Amino acid sequence: MAIKYDEFKIFELLECEPTYIHDKEAGIAMYSVENSFGVELILTIDAYGEKIRITLSHQKSGIPLFRYELTNVKSIDVNEDAMFFICENQHRQELLIKPSFSLDLSNI
Secondary structure (H helix, E strand, O other), rough: OOOOOOOOHHHHHHHHOEEOOOOOOHHHEEEEEEEOOEEEEEEEEOOOOOOOEEEEEEEEOOOOOOEEEOOOEEEEOOOEEEEEEEEEOOOOEEOOOOOEEOOOOOOO
16 A cells, blocks of 8 residues: 555645655655755655655754654645645644644644
8 A cells, every 4th residue: 555645735835846765666755845944844755665754954953853754654635734644543643834844743
């Protein structure tokens, strides 16, 4: 099984195209976007491995400030401000993109 998501909706929200690790058929897409505060969000979607990795770093730092990995992700929903990762047990994790990057960890 693979994560179900609309690549175009993610493109519209993040305003960037993915970089594919290995090749597109491998199903591992990486999106990288920086906000006006110099914080970079790297979102890696491993569609066939059903994993999402979220990394936040700052342009002045050489190491990640935050890294979080979700497993057993079944689908990704997108609206105008956020992404919602739906996991196997119907657990829903929210990643807010606008106005600034924020991950709701209250549902862990």
